[in-house]
Amino acid sequence: MTKQTGRLTLPTDADIVEETIRLKNLLGADALRDCDGTEMPDALLNEPVKKYATYYTTRKDNAWAEQNPEEIQQEYLISNRVTARSEKLCIRLMEGFHTQQLKVNTLDDPKRWWEVIDRTTGEVVSVDDWEFKKEREEVEIKTIPYHEYTVSFLAFLIWDPVHMYNFITNDWKDTPHQLTYDVRQPKTQKYVKEKLKRWCEENPQIDVVRFTTFFHQFTLTFDDKKREKFVEWFGYSASVSPYILEKFEKWAGYKFRPEFIVDQGYHNSMFRVPSREFKDFIEFQQQEVCALAKELVDIVHSYGKEAMMFLGDHWIGTEPYGKYFAEIGLDAVVGSVGSGVTLRMISDIKGVKYTEGRLLPYFFPDVFGEGGDPIGEAKDNWMKARRAILRSPLDRIGYGGYLKLASEWPGFIEEIQSVVGEFRQIHENMNGTKSYVAPFKVAVLNCWGGLRKWMSNQVHHAIWHRETYSAEGVLECLSGMPFDVEFISFDDVKKGIPKDIRVIINVGDAYTSFSGAENWIDEAVVTTLRQFVDEGGGFIGVGEPTAYQHQGRFFQLADVLGVDREMGFSLSTDKYNEKNPQHFILEDIEGDIDFGEGTTRIYAQGDHYQILAMDGEYSQLVVNQYGKGHGVYFAGLPYSPQNCRILLRAIYYAAGMEQEMKRYYVTNVDTEVTVFQKTQKIAVINNSGKECQTDLYINGDFIVRLTLEPGEMRWLNETM
């Protein structure tokens, strides 16, 4: 029988002591935590569980911030784009920003750290041709009429963005706005270390210091109406200061430019192909941040406590798949699980003793209130998380927010009881062993590669965007599939594709970092990939793979994929595309395929293609024989159980390994099977909300027909 305790962290608060104990016992929690805006009650400090304390290195000390205004954190902002109508233009810097969050840095020399750019030509305006008018917070520029201008400038973050977000979301009234301070700078650094030591001494009952987080907040900027203006979970724009940038210049050996950070106003969104300078900056920040984080972690360890990092908020510079992360010496990472992808983003992290996933919903009034559906969100979240856990388990799960809200919502506690039960059952049955994977690896190819595993094709993680779900679905499908998945960059391709990779996936919109942009006119990239496929590999493209308009093609690997996109230039070329859906990939599939937003104007071409799905005259799913290998093209692939199955089959087909697919297999597309060969346990899960029948195959042979309840996870013994 499955253990009924452990692996679970619950939040608590001052007003819910008795209920916390009741729920802890009911759910078998072995850890309690506080959250932003809640407090760990003294009465619980002696409970026989681990106590986590949320620890903020850069805020919750306004006194220090106010005494050291020059060490308040800074952010590079870009002003509105303003078109000059004459030869003089004044740009009001803070227009559109919230002055409670950000304040123009007037301490450091604007001429040294700011940049005025003519966005019509891209040229930098000479510092002699503009002046900062401090009293009006305006920059006055000598302009060319009808050119458009921006000012990139530094501002102090006088309200911590996450505190501001929590404040607004929870409608807090009298909480003072928390300022931020920059732990990288010497005075603050010394102070923060001392303070951490003192805190450790004063909190002997705390077992786990949950850093939330280290030093730099991801970019989260509010507008003048206190609405979110810009949010980039991977953004480095708020990790800057003249102190840091001068160090960067010495390290890099070249002069820093604000444009490296503001990036035409895109702020180095993950979708942008990273510039060399931005990559340098990330590298530099990782080195510095990880080294300093290690010092804090060492302090924590010296008091016999564990150090845990929250993967979020001030996580910038600690990229968990970066080269320096393991050196921090953390015991654990905890992060928010919004989907299978975000779960894998946490559970695949190396260099820590354990990982913890904070499941959704967060216990905040936006969900636990009128119109909210916390039970539905919990079910949905678990259904996506579960299939990913079966492939790569988190060690622990937990929740966050106000426990009171959860305990008062009818039926919610029962729902998480069931989640926690299944989670423990998975651990019991897998017993630390790895689940069966196909005898080849699958790689996702984009500009970020291994540095940002499971992070691609999304905006703020796990948030649905009409522009991204049709691409992100590929990763969501993969997160629960029986494949070892690598994330590789174009540099990796050029160094030579490792022999164990048999299928490469390129998914994204044209000219983004995910599709690859100018990498597709790098002959070393295209020749390596053509050879890879020609010799038997598989190449799967989704959306606008390999896209770059060049020499008569939009998709540079049109020959491999068997498709190209009509950009208007080849409308004069007749196409005679016809559908033939009889194919291995669609053998289990009934009804229409969901390509999400899809991609218009795709046509098949060449002599070796077969079109499996069309929308009018446009092709949506195409396979192509290329030498000994295969190309597969999808117009889009949002997550759904059916699309998981289509992708599973497409991968086996692309690999030329169709015969391996039924090593372990369940027929119903709403179901999936995971096998732990060492423990001889088999899990069959129903990913749908309805009862279904499915046939289990092992080694190609029919074994048993199963009837699964909605959402059920059924365990079988392999030796049955």
Place this chain on the structure above:
Amino acid sequence: MTKQTGRLTLPTDADIVEETIRLKNLLGADALRDCDGTEMPDALLNEPVKKYATYYTTRKDNAWAEQNPEEIQQEYLISNRVTARSEKLCIRLMEGFHTQQLKVNTLDDPKRWWEVIDRTTGEVVSVDDWEFKKEREEVEIKTIPYHEYTVSFLAFLIWDPVHMYNFITNDWKDTPHQLTYDVRQPKTQKYVKEKLKRWCEENPQIDVVRFTTFFHQFTLTFDDKKREKFVEWFGYSASVSPYILEKFEKWAGYKFRPEFIVDQGYHNSMFRVPSREFKDFIEFQQQEVCALAKELVDIVHSYGKEAMMFLGDHWIGTEPYGKYFAEIGLDAVVGSVGSGVTLRMISDIKGVKYTEGRLLPYFFPDVFGEGGDPIGEAKDNWMKARRAILRSPLDRIGYGGYLKLASEWPGFIEEIQSVVGEFRQIHENMNGTKSYVAPFKVAVLNCWGGLRKWMSNQVHHAIWHRETYSAEGVLECLSGMPFDVEFISFDDVKKGIPKDIRVIINVGDAYTSFSGAENWIDEAVVTTLRQFVDEGGGFIGVGEPTAYQHQGRFFQLADVLGVDREMGFSLSTDKYNEKNPQHFILEDIEGDIDFGEGTTRIYAQGDHYQILAMDGEYSQLVVNQYGKGHGVYFAGLPYSPQNCRILLRAIYYAAGMEQEMKRYYVTNVDTEVTVFQKTQKIAVINNSGKECQTDLYINGDFIVRLTLEPGEMRWLNETM
């Protein structure tokens, strides 16, 4: 009472003499013509009507072609793209082409006239690194493994493409394939002139020599299954020969390259931004072709006959809006009317005495057969043509094909009787005067400008393409609207926008010649247009106007239009777009707006926009105040009576001249009004297939409520 005769040309044939006379009398035709595949019967030569004879300068003389194989017309072809798998590659030149249509030119030196290109790098392969293997019709290339290669080569056009098309469409069996010959070359030129003189002498009863056409066929290439492979109505790929190209080199002062013509395989489709070299080539060909055409026209005139040019088939080099066209001295141009746009393309031509439109359907068995709907096509064609004729009239109309098919189709003759009646009525009431237009001009801005008036945003003219109808609709709407329309190029903009232009329209897909591509990063273009709007002008963008990814914007005039397109890079920027459809532009409009295929990912931005229509979170119709002027953005605008009305209002709004709109106005969106002030005649047309009521306004005052039959044209006196 309207005249019952004149302005009409009917086709005839040997087998339909009596019926021709009956129909000529019934319909009041004043001209008869033969067609490709038909013959003018001798019995009709004495009828009291004008006789047109179709005259072919480049075909119908296989004996000559066979005696002079080196003067057969040639076409630049590009081979299939083939990926090298080793260091040697053989490309079979004729793969995918039809060997009955085209034959590799082995007479001229391949090393001089062909080009092998590495399409992976775009580099030309040295002539030392490839060999033409004549016996196998292959080119053997020294290659870099996994690079892709093409061969550009010359082939003789051994079957005239239009003859081949007619042969296939009519399922002719024993007609010999007509070869083509190049009238530009000295021997043939001399021969053709002599022959024309002889022909004029031998055909004294012929009044009009209908050139079909001059010397070079537009690009029309068939594949190995006799299907259309490539068709570009504007294409110059079949107007080449070493003789011509050597002359071009002398004229241009630089070496010719096949790439100027094959253009990466796109063959200089109208959608491509034309290269300098291609523009030079067009210019050169126009000069040469027009000068030679003049010589033939002079011959015709010397025999007292008229010379008419068919705008199609071998029309290449005679661009009717080009600088040299008028010098040909033609009496008339005749062309196929597929829509309002193609009608205006003919009726707006200057430099001829009259224009004639060949209405649809063409009397061919594909329409006059099972499943065909010739009456529906005729109605549709007339409904679109009529509104354009009211703005810019053709002088004559006519039909083509086999008269027998038309005469035998029940009800068809009655249908064209009604068309011809309305056509004559328009002429009677307009009496050679110009209809009322708004007190400002509208300009369509693209890379082709005035050279290709009414020719933009289409593939083969008036053929529906899913990729183009949402853009072409703008022109179709304009073709019947009360505006003087100019077509201007980016060079025109840079020279200074003429004062009488008040609204500029930019419509098309990103990076095409119609949108403008790199012209949008030309600061002279954007500053001129910004100033134009700032000072009160209007700028209307449809689809992907002003698109070029540069300095933080996709639409370079995002500030003017109030919108940009989300290319993934700014997903981190929050948008708060909300719809407010209360606006002058939508005052008459009920129900949904049809944006056709639309444009996804459009969002409004800036401080001066109003969103009139949305699809989820994407904007579809946005207006923007810009200084004293206005921007208007449409996600697409297919032709429909409702969209004509929306565009009419958008233009008056963009011009800041809303108060002028009701100078003459009808309320029902299915109706339009045309006013001939000099004759005091007003036409109100019903563009829909249903009865409707509409209120006529003059000078802003209600005049009368009219009830119009389906498709009716009602004439009123302005003085009523």
